[in-house]
Amino acid sequence: MKQFRKYFKKGLPFLLLTTGILLLLPWHFFESATDRPTDHRAFQMMAKSILLLGLVALTFRLPVSFSREKGIIRAAIANTLMLAGLAGIALQMRQAVLTQHLPLDFDHFFQLERAGSIALAALLILSIALFLCAHRLVWPIIQSGIPQRQRLWGMLIALGIFGPCALLLPAPLTPLQMLLSGIIFVALFDLYIERHTSSLTWLLFWAVAFSLWLALLLFQxxxxxxxxxxxxxxxxxxxxxxxxxxxxxxxxxxxxxxxxxxxxxxxxxxxxxxxxxxxxxxxxxxxxxxxxxxxxxxxxxxxxxxxxxxxxxxxxKPMALFSSMFSVLFLLVLVLAGFNHLTGIISPVFELPLCGRPSLRNRIQLSTIASILGSFLAFGLLATAYFRRTSSPELQEEVQVFISSLLNLYVFLLLVATAIAILVANSITKPLAEIGQKLSNIKLGKNERIVWQGQNELGELISEYNRMIEKLEDSTERLKQSEREDAWREMARQVAHEIKNPLTPMKLSVQHLLRAYQAQPENSAALIQRVGQTLVEQIDVLSGIASEFSNFAKMPEPQCEQVNLNELATSVFSLFDAQEGTIIRFFCQLPGENVFVFADRNQLTRVLTNLMKNALQSIPEDREGQVMLTLSTSENHARICVCDNGTGIPETIQERVFSPYFTTKSSGTGLGLAMCKSMVEAMHGKIWFETEAGEGTRFFVELNKT
Structure with missing residues (x-):
C-alpha cells in the first residue's frame, strides 16, 4: 500500500495534465449513445464536469507548503483563479443555453427533459468543483498565517485584474454583474475559511448562495x-x-x-x-x-x-429555478460528502455534521430537515403514483404543476425551518457549550460563574454548576491553608535541623572548656583559643544558613541586560579551574563567536557556580573526576551544559531534585537547585537534567538569544 501511494504521488502531476487535456477534447463518442443532439451535448457536459471535479479532488493529494512569504502575491493569485472559475461557470451556462440550446427553460421541475436534467446536474457539479477549488486555494493561505490586510490587498489586486477582463464577457453578462458576484464570492469565502467549521449553517448558506446565483443567471x-x-x-x-x-x-x-x-x-x-x-x-x-x-x-x-x-x-419561474437548483445541489452535496466520508478521496476537512462527531446541535437541525424532506418525498411519490394510475394526461400535468409548486413551498419552509432549528439548537446547546468550556478552563481558585435567567432544566444544571464552583473555591481555600501550614511545619523542621547541627559541637566545646578550666585553670588559655575559633566557625555556619533561607524567601527580580555568555562562562570556569590540591580536571568548550542573551548577570553567575559546585561534590573521592562546562547555540537559543562523571542521581529522587529543602548531602539547606530553577525561569529560560546512575549527570540551562 505504501509503495502504491509512493507511485501515485509520483504520477499525480502527469495524471492532472492528462485530465486537463481530456477536458479540452471534443468528445464524439457520446453521439452513438443517443439520437438526439441535445442529449449528446448534455452527456458530454456531464462527463467533463465529473472529470473536472475529479481533477480538483486530486489536487488535495498534492503537498502544501505553508509560508507567509509573498502573502499579497499568493492571495492575489488565489483570488484571481477563483474569479476566473466563477466567470467560467457563467460562460459554460451561457454556452449551454444560447449556443448548444439545451432545454433549460422550464416553469416547473417536471417539465425538464432528459438533456435539461443532465445539463442542470452538470452545472451544479461545476459549482461544487469551484467550491472545492476555492477551498484548496484559500485554505493554505489562511493556515500559513498571512494577515487579513495582505489578503485584502490580494483581493483588490485580483478584482483589479478581473474588472477589465469582465468588459470582454459576451452579452447578456454585464461587467457590473460579474464584478459584484466576484466581490461577494471572494469576501465571503475568505470569511468562511477563516472561521471554518463543518456546520450545517455554512452548508445551507453555500447551497442557497450558489443556487440563487445559478438560478438568476439561468433566468437571465x-x-x-x-x-x-x-x-x-x-x-x-x-x-x-x-x-x-x-x-x-x-x-x-x-x-x-x-x-x-x-x-x-x-x-x-x-x-x-x-x-x-x-x-x-x-x-x-x-x-x-x-x-x-x-x-x-x-x-x-x-x-x-x-x-x-x-x-x-x-x-x-425564478422560484422554480431556485428550488430545483437547491434541491439537486443539496442532494449532490450529501452524496459527495457521504462518498468522501467512506473513501476519503477529497479531504476530511469536508466532513459534514451527519458524518463527523455526534453533536446535539446537529441532531436537532438534521431531524428538522429530515422531517420536512421526508414528508415532501413521501407526499410527492404517493401523489404522483396515484394520479398516474387514475387520471388523464391533462390532470397529470396539473398534478405535476401542483407538486412543483409544493416543492417551491417546501424549499422555502425548509430554509425557514432550518433557520428556526439553528436558533433553537443554539439556544439549547450554547449554555451546554459554555459549561463545557468553563469546565475545561476550571482551576483551583476563583472561577467565573455562568449567568442564566431561565428556570428550566438548563437553569437547574447551571445553578448546580455554580454551586459546584463555590464548593471548589471553599475546598481550594482550605487546601491552600493546609499547604501553608504544612510548608511552615516543613520549614520549621528544616530550620531546626540545620540549627541543631552546629549547636551540638558548640555545646560540647563549651562543656569541655568548663571542665578543663575547673581542673587546670592555669593551662586553659590555649584551649580557650581553640574553643573560641570553633564557636566562631559554627556561628558562621548559622549565619550562612540564615542567609540562604532569607535569600530564598526574598528572591529579587532579575535585572536583565545583554550578557556575553562566553565571558561569563570563562569567568566561572576560571574560578574552579584555579583551585589547588584537587585531582578533579575541569574542561571548558565555547563557540568561536560570542553568544549574547538577555539575563541577570549576577543571578546567572550564581546559577552556574551552584551547578559547578554540585558537580564537584557529586564525584566520589576514589574517582578521577571530570567536570565539563560547554556552551552551544541553536537558531534562537543558547544552551549551557555542566557535565560531571559523578555518581548520578537515583531514579527514586529525580522528581524532587528542584524541590525546596530537598538535599542528598549530609549538610545543606536543599535550596540551591530550587533557587537556580526560580532564577532561570524568571529570566524566561529552562533548566533540566539528564542522569545515569554511576556514570554522571548533565545539567542544562537554556536561554533566549538576543
Missing amino acids: FNLHEDRFARLHLARELAAGFEVNPEQLNPYDYLILEQKGRVRSSKGKPPEGMPPEAQAFAEGQWREYFSAARADLVFRGANGVTVVIGKATGGYR
Whole structure:
C-alpha cells in the first residue's frame, strides 16, 4: 500500500495534465449513445464536469507548503483563479443555453427533459468543483498565517485584474454583474475559511448562495434566448412569411397594419401599443418587460408592427429555478460528502455534521430537515403514483404543476425551518457549550460563574454548576491553608535541623572548656583559643544558613541586560579551574563567536557556580573526576551544559531534585537547585537534567538569544 501511494504521488502531476487535456477534447463518442443532439451535448457536459471535479479532488493529494512569504502575491493569485472559475461557470451556462440550446427553460421541475436534467446536474457539479477549488486555494493561505490586510490587498489586486477582463464577457453578462458576484464570492469565502467549521449553517448558506446565483443567471440567459427567438418570429410575421405553428405556440402575438388595423392575432396579446412604438423606424424593436409579461414590439416594412410576447408567470419561474437548483445541489452535496466520508478521496476537512462527531446541535437541525424532506418525498411519490394510475394526461400535468409548486413551498419552509432549528439548537446547546468550556478552563481558585435567567432544566444544571464552583473555591481555600501550614511545619523542621547541627559541637566545646578550666585553670588559655575559633566557625555556619533561607524567601527580580555568555562562562570556569590540591580536571568548550542573551548577570553567575559546585561534590573521592562546562547555540537559543562523571542521581529522587529543602548531602539547606530553577525561569529560560546512575549527570540551562 505504501509503495502504491509512493507511485501515485509520483504520477499525480502527469495524471492532472492528462485530465486537463481530456477536458479540452471534443468528445464524439457520446453521439452513438443517443439520437438526439441535445442529449449528446448534455452527456458530454456531464462527463467533463465529473472529470473536472475529479481533477480538483486530486489536487488535495498534492503537498502544501505553508509560508507567509509573498502573502499579497499568493492571495492575489488565489483570488484571481477563483474569479476566473466563477466567470467560467457563467460562460459554460451561457454556452449551454444560447449556443448548444439545451432545454433549460422550464416553469416547473417536471417539465425538464432528459438533456435539461443532465445539463442542470452538470452545472451544479461545476459549482461544487469551484467550491472545492476555492477551498484548496484559500485554505493554505489562511493556515500559513498571512494577515487579513495582505489578503485584502490580494483581493483588490485580483478584482483589479478581473474588472477589465469582465468588459470582454459576451452579452447578456454585464461587467457590473460579474464584478459584484466576484466581490461577494471572494469576501465571503475568505470569511468562511477563516472561521471554518463543518456546520450545517455554512452548508445551507453555500447551497442557497450558489443556487440563487445559478438560478438568476439561468433566468437571465433564458430571457435572452427567448427575446431573440421572439425577434426572429416577429421579423418573419412582419414580412408575411409562413411560420411553423409549433414555434408560435408559447407566444401571444398581434400584427397591426400601418393605420392600426389588426391583420391577425393569437392568444391574449396586450391591448394597443406603447405610444413611442408609433415612431419606430423600419427594423427597430424594443422589449417591454414587467412582472407579468414580456412583450417585444417590432416595426417591419410598410408600417407593419408586430407585438409578440408571453406571460412570464411573475416570480414563479425564478422560484422554480431556485428550488430545483437547491434541491439537486443539496442532494449532490450529501452524496459527495457521504462518498468522501467512506473513501476519503477529497479531504476530511469536508466532513459534514451527519458524518463527523455526534453533536446535539446537529441532531436537532438534521431531524428538522429530515422531517420536512421526508414528508415532501413521501407526499410527492404517493401523489404522483396515484394520479398516474387514475387520471388523464391533462390532470397529470396539473398534478405535476401542483407538486412543483409544493416543492417551491417546501424549499422555502425548509430554509425557514432550518433557520428556526439553528436558533433553537443554539439556544439549547450554547449554555451546554459554555459549561463545557468553563469546565475545561476550571482551576483551583476563583472561577467565573455562568449567568442564566431561565428556570428550566438548563437553569437547574447551571445553578448546580455554580454551586459546584463555590464548593471548589471553599475546598481550594482550605487546601491552600493546609499547604501553608504544612510548608511552615516543613520549614520549621528544616530550620531546626540545620540549627541543631552546629549547636551540638558548640555545646560540647563549651562543656569541655568548663571542665578543663575547673581542673587546670592555669593551662586553659590555649584551649580557650581553640574553643573560641570553633564557636566562631559554627556561628558562621548559622549565619550562612540564615542567609540562604532569607535569600530564598526574598528572591529579587532579575535585572536583565545583554550578557556575553562566553565571558561569563570563562569567568566561572576560571574560578574552579584555579583551585589547588584537587585531582578533579575541569574542561571548558565555547563557540568561536560570542553568544549574547538577555539575563541577570549576577543571578546567572550564581546559577552556574551552584551547578559547578554540585558537580564537584557529586564525584566520589576514589574517582578521577571530570567536570565539563560547554556552551552551544541553536537558531534562537543558547544552551549551557555542566557535565560531571559523578555518581548520578537515583531514579527514586529525580522528581524532587528542584524541590525546596530537598538535599542528598549530609549538610545543606536543599535550596540551591530550587533557587537556580526560580532564577532561570524568571529570566524566561529552562533548566533540566539528564542522569545515569554511576556514570554522571548533565545539567542544562537554556536561554533566549538576543
